[in-house]
């Protein structure tokens with residue numbers, strides 16, 4: 001009732017109702033807290049934050065970035081050990097390898113991460129947890145202000161899972177490895 005009234009008051013009408021119904025299944029408190037632990041685990045392994053190790057960046061495209069780095073690692077979160085894939089996304093368009101290597105901090109746009117959670121987290125999509133961080137470790141948000149952490153883009157037309165489900169059984173574009 002209250003929500004209906006608020007939407008009417010805001011003049012959202014039917015379009016607003018449709019939006020509310022499609023409210024995403026990610027980005028809540030639990031997902032945000034989990035993403036924070038994951039960020040800490042990455043910082044501890046020097047995969048994120050100041051002093052992060054570098055690899056040789058390679059050219060990429062939308063939506064990830066004009067130059068990319070990908071790291072395959074593992075992390076333990078709440079006692080669960082799982083595969084961790086970290087992608088660093090650099091820009092802007094036209095940025096060169098030398099610029100990225102010389103001043104990575106100046107060119108880093110975001111870190112997009114996949115972590116394989118415990119079996120049963122979301123068996124249907126391979127139990128991957130998704131997160132998109134800004135370089136300072138805070139979570140990026142979608143246009144509706146929802147934090148990009150958890151099952152982002154599940155049953156949706158856009159978003160991490162909507163696209164990564166096209167990558168094959170393991171949900172990874174860059175490797176055929178199972179990565180459990």
Ligand code: HEC
Nearest residue numbers: 085086087112113114130131132159160163172173174175
């Ligand atoms: C429109 C499609 C698309 C969307 C949306 C997308 N990705 Fe990707 N992602 C890709 C492609 C293509 C690659 C391979 C890029 C490369 O060449 O390294 C990739 C690579 C990755 C990788 C490296 C592992 C792999 O798959 O090879 C991670 C981690 C990742 N994406 C995370 C995310 C997260 C987190 C989101 C959501 C915030 C997201 N992606 C949204 C297409 C997408």
